[in-house]
């Protein structure tokens with residue numbers, strides 16, 4: 001492994017910094033825009049993301065890198081500067097989502113279970129993304145908890161694909177974000193926190209076994225897991241302290257210390273709860289890896305609402321985004337406090 005991969009990975013999880021997941025596919029961003037009454041077009045998607053990437057305080061001080069979607073890594077701002085150059089000027093590293101989505105896993109559980117696709121031609125795509133400026137990538141595997149699920153077939157197939165993706169990334173000089181997400185929301189989310197613990201532990205053990213088999217250098221990757229948390233439809237919700245304690249316990253027993261950093265997804269947690277959980281874990285101290293955020297919804301929801309698709313609201317949207325980025329930066333240091341939210 002070149003020194004560079006490890007350096008990039010370290011920079012992605014530098015103290016007080018985390019990752020902005022802005023890699024919503026065109027289908028997903030349309031759903032977000034629908035909620036605020038904005039038509040999703042190439043231009044509105046560009047305007048929205050340009051607003052975020054030009055929030056200089058956030059991008060410089062709290063955000064280490066941004067996960068982009070294929071369209072965005074090629075896009076230019078209104079003044080002709082590429083969006084990649086805008087974020088680079090603020091000192092933020094461009095990243096790219098390279099999976100092409102979670103598709104039904106053929107077999108008896110195909111109505112619920114998925115396998116993430118995108119390995120075919122990935123070597124060539126990574127080479128192009130590198131030229132476009134990407135220095136890290138993301139691949140999201142989805143594991144659903146339901147009656148008798150997940151199957152071993154689903155856990156194994158997704159872990160194997162993650163390892164093949166990660167090895168290809170490192171070959172291309174790109175740091176892989178390895179994201180095995182055990183879902184907490186959606187139709188099948190009635191499980192409690194202990195069931196989430198059991199499945200997350202099983203999944204992470206399988207992922208690290210596959211990464212080992214593929215000879216992926218752990219020093220040059222970032223893990224992006226779910227927190228250990230009850231499903232949204234569970235009647236038995238866990239306290240923030242329990243989420244923090246069980247998540248740390250699960251990660252300590254499964255994630256090797258040579259992994260430089262763990263950057264959580266938010267997965268459907270509310271903005272403040274996602275921040276609180278991260279802060280509690282960092283406040284516990286004595287962690288073998290950096291622990292930070294790679295949030296999508298929990299970093300963007302407030303900004304989306306404040307913006308509402310209107311150019312006169314760009315400053316308000318940037319303020320909302322910067323506030324959440326700052327709160328999560330404090331959480332990455334274990335220094336967030338609920339009182340700081342009101343000071344916004």
Ligand code: 13P
Nearest residue numbers: 021265266267295296297
């Ligand atoms: P959320 O934080 O909204 O879960 O998104 C993070 C992400 O990148 C999912 O792949």
